[in-house]
Amino acid sequence: MAALINVPAKARRGDIIEIRTLTSHIMETGFRHTADGKLVPRDIITSFTCRYNGTEIFRADLFPAIAANLYLSFFTVAKESGKFEFEWIGDNGYSSTASASIIVE
Amino acid sequence: MNAPVTRRNAILGISVAATSLAAPSILRAQSAGRVVVVGGGFGGAACARALKRADARLRVTLIEPNKTFIACPFSNEVIAGLREIEAQQFGYDKLAGAGITVVAQAATAVDGQKSSVTTGDGTAYGYDRLVLSPGIDFHLDALPGYDEAASETMPHAWKAGAQTLLLRRQLEAMADGGTVAIAIPANPSRCPPAPYERAGLIAHYLKTKKPRSKVLILDAKDTFSQQRLFEKAWKELYGDMIERVALSQGGRVTSVDPATRTIVTEFGNYTPDVANVIPPQRAGHIAGIAGAADATGWCPIDPVTFESKLVPNIHVIGDACLGGGIPKSASAASAQGKACAAAIVSLLAGRTPEAPRLTGICYSTVAPGYGFSLAGSYQPRGDIFAEVEGGATSPVDAPRELRAREAAEAERWFQTITAETFG
Numbered sequence: 001m002a003a004l005i006n007v008p009a010k011a012r013r014g015d016i017i018e019i020r021t022l023t024s025h026i027m028e029t030g031f032r033h034t035a036d037g038k039l040v041p042r043d044i045i046t047s048f049t050c051r052y053n054g055t056e057i058f059r060a061d062l063f064p065a066i067a068a069n070l071y072l073s074f075f076t077v078a079k080e081s082g083k084f085e086f087e088w089i090g091d092n093g094y095s096s097t098a099s100a101s102i103i104v105e
Numbered sequence: 106m107n108a109p110v111t112r113r114n115a116i117l118g119i120s121v122a123a124t125s126l127a128a129p130s131i132l133r134a135q136s137a138g139r140v141v142v143v144g145g146g147f148g149g150a151a152c153a154r155a156l157k158r159a160d161a162r163l164r165v166t167l168i169e170p171n172k173t174f175i176a177c178p179f180s181n182e183v184i185a186g187l188r189e190i191e192a193q194q195f196g197y198d199k200l201a202g203a204g205i206t207v208v209a210q211a212a213t214a215v216d217g218q219k220s221s222v223t224t225g226d227g228t229a230y231g232y233d234r235l236v237l238s239p240g241i242d243f244h245l246d247a248l249p250g251y252d253e254a255a256s257e258t259m260p261h262a263w264k265a266g267a268q269t270l271l272l273r274r275q276l277e278a279m280a281d282g283g284t285v286a287i288a289i290p291a292n293p294s295r296c297p298p299a300p301y302e303r304a305g306l307i308a309h310y311l312k313t314k315k316p317r318s319k320v321l322i323l324d325a326k327d328t329f330s331q332q333r334l335f336e337k338a339w340k341e342l343y344g345d346m347i348e349r350v351a352l353s354q355g356g357r358v359t360s361v362d363p364a365t366r367t368i369v370t371e372f373g374n375y376t377p378d379v380a381n382v383i384p385p386q387r388a389g390h391i392a393g394i395a396g397a398a399d400a401t402g403w404c405p406i407d408p409v410t411f412e413s414k415l416v417p418n419i420h421v422i423g424d425a426c427l428g429g430g431i432p433k434s435a436s437a438a439s440a441q442g443k444a445c446a447a448a449i450v451s452l453l454a455g456r457t458p459e460a461p462r463l464t465g466i467c468y469s470t471v472a473p474g475y476g477f478s479l480a481g482s483y484q485p486r487g488d489i490f491a492e493v494e495g496g497a498t499s500p501v502d503a504p505r506e507l508r509a510r511e512a513a514e515a516e517r518w519f520q521t522i523t524a525e526t527f528g
Contacts (some may be wrong), residue, residue: 004355004372020371022355069327069353 005086007100011078019050019058020073023088023096029064045070045090053082062090078104137162138453141222141232143212143391145169145197147176148423148438149238150526153205155446163450166230167200168222170211174527178435178468179519180265181299184273185306187473193265195527215395217416234449236411237397237404238423238442239389240264241295241433244402247385248360255363259380262303263295275379276307281315283378288358288368290385291325293403295424295433298330298469298479300383305335305471308343321377322349323370325357330432331469331479333501338471338508358382388425395419403427408485409460410448411441420445429489431481437465439522460485464495468515475505476512 003023011017023045030042042064050058058074070088081104088096137160142153145167153167174195182188197207210224215235222230243261245252251259262272276285285307289300304320311318329335339347350356355372361382368375368382387393387402397404397413404421405414411426413419422445423438431437444461451458466480477499483490499511 006372022353022372024353071353 003086003088003096003098005084005098005100007084007102008078009101010103010105013078013080013104015078016075017078017102018073018075019084020071021048021050021086021098022069022071024069025088025090025094027064027066027068027070031064043091043094045088045094047089048072049087049089050074051085051087052076053080078102080104137164138233139164139166139231140234140236140449140453141166141168141230142236142238143168143215143222144238144240144389144423145171145174145200145207146238146240146423146438147435147522147526148240148442149236150174150197150200150442151439152236152238152422152442152446153200154203154526155443156449157203157205159446159450160453161204163453164206165204166206166208166232167197168208168210168212168224168230169197170209170225172196172209175265175269176435176519176523177263177265177296177299178522179515180262180269181303181306182470183265183269184262184276184303185310186273186277187306187309190266190270193269195523197527199528212391213394215391215419217396217419220418232418233453234418234420235395236420236422236442236445236449237389237392237395237413237425238421238438239391240424241386241388242390243384244387245384247290248358248382250361250363250369251382251384255361255382258363258366259361259368259382261383262381263383263386272379272381276310279315279318279378282317283315284319284321285311285379286321286323286368286375286377286381288361288380288382289322289324289326290383291352291357293427293433294383294386296435296467297432298335298467301329301331301335302469302471303381304347304349305339305342305469308339308346309472312343312346318346320347321375322347323356323358323368323375324349324351327352331477331498334477334499335469335471337501338475338477342472342475386424388421392421392425397421398425399427401427405488408488408490410452410458411445412448414488420449427489429483429486430492431463431465431483431490432467434465434467435522436467436518437463439526440465462493463490466518468511468518470512470515474512475508476515477503477508478511478514 006020028043032040048060086098142149176193201207214223260272262268360369392398411420422441424433440463448458463483468478470476482495
């Protein structure tokens with residue numbers, strides 16, 4: 001499943017808007033063992049970035065013990081029409097991107 | 106006449122063993138005590154009866170505004186047109202006949218200091234022990250847009266009665282090809298498997314009457330009770346008719362707009378033809394008035410006696426209490442009612458109540474003749490009930506004969522628990 005993004009389609013200049021993202025990921029801690037004693041290798045998302053018309057406005061570094069299916073909600077100020085770009089990077093070369101547009105009036 | 110209390114009820118897997126091996130208690134004065142029970146559902150009615158049975162001299166008052174009780178178990182079959190609401194209705198005559206004073210009023214105030222309950226008509230009832238079994242109310246602050254008026258267009262059908270029939274009428278009025286959405290809240294909530302039972306039974310109705318329609322589940326949970334059993338049954342019986350959007354797929358409902366019948370989730374809007382919105386829940390209103398509910402909206406209890414952690418001499422049973430591992434079901438409420446009665450009889454006699462072991466069973470029907478069950482055993486551990494050995498869930502891979510047998514067992518369970526409580 002691709003990431004889910006919720007950015008308001010329209011906002012007034014200066015409005016505080018909420019951005020929500022959800023991406024399916026196992027977030028395997030690397031601390032668990034299988035029934036036959038083998039370590040289950042770590043497999044997590046390690047960083048998340050959000051850019052608003054190219055400028056980074058939010059970043060999160062992520063660690064083991066964060067739940068599966070990463071859900072992030074954060075706020076920003078609607079300044080201008082354009083594009084939000086989202087990027088998730090993780091173990092084993094994991095990389096995922098998404099984007100959403102906003103019209104600011 | 107003041108025999109030690111030794112009760113053992115074992116009926117179709119619903120049992121309470123609250124055995125007291127204590128020596129016969131000191132004889133008390135003629136007044137054995139006054140117990141007021143608020144709420145005449147499976148918990149309250151079972152408790153009132155068990156109290157009277159344990160000690161006929163107890164003055165037991167049951168305060169319940171509805172003259173007719175409408176049972177929730179099997180009400181999903183009423184929604185799906187498989188059963189009539191009359192089969193869900195029970196009266197309190199037998200309770201009155203057993204010497205219980207049945208007051209057809211709503212409890213409106215509780216004074217813990219004066220040990221008194223006031224009803225809507227202004228009458229005050231003093232008690233030595235009060236049992237609150239108020240069931241659930243909806244936590245409307247947690248679902249913007251939803252209120253009593255909204256429930257007329259987007260029925261919850263989570264308290265059996267007019268709402269059950271409203272949802273049924275909406276299904277009957279819907280055109281073939283429509284979508285029925287079921288919005289499911291996070292736990293704790295009343296009868297956690299019941300929304301999924303409902304999805305299956307609605308799908309059965311649609312498959313029979315409106316085969317191009319579908320059921321859309323918007324779920325605030327990722328996993329749920331007996332999930333593999335439900336999902337296998339849905340696939341087997343209804344193919345792709347039931348679609349579920351789980352929490353991690355954006356299924357949590359955050360608000361509703363009854364004017365446009367819109368359900369808003371964290372990541373999108375839905376406008377189904379029929380919107381069954383089950384709101385987040387909390388303990389029945391009177392529990393809050395009595396001061397027995399905490400910030401969670403539910404009532405913390407001592408699991409041995411069901412006495413409130415917040416207000417002395419008030420006991421809370423059924424859906425309203427924070428039971429830990431024990432699910433909020435009719436069977437659990439009934440078991441709690443009986444165990445609470447045994448504890449109260451002990452307390453009034455100056456004895457130390459024994460820790461109860463509760464057994465609850467929960468049947469789900471996915472189609473006529475297709476059922477499965479979950480049975481659990483629970484014991485006090487710390488402040489809550491913890492599940493202990495002895496539980497069982499129906500196997501995921503089982504022949505249809507077993508599913509048919511469990512569907513028949515479910516019906517017998519209902520006949521038994523309602524006969525035991527109201528008959």
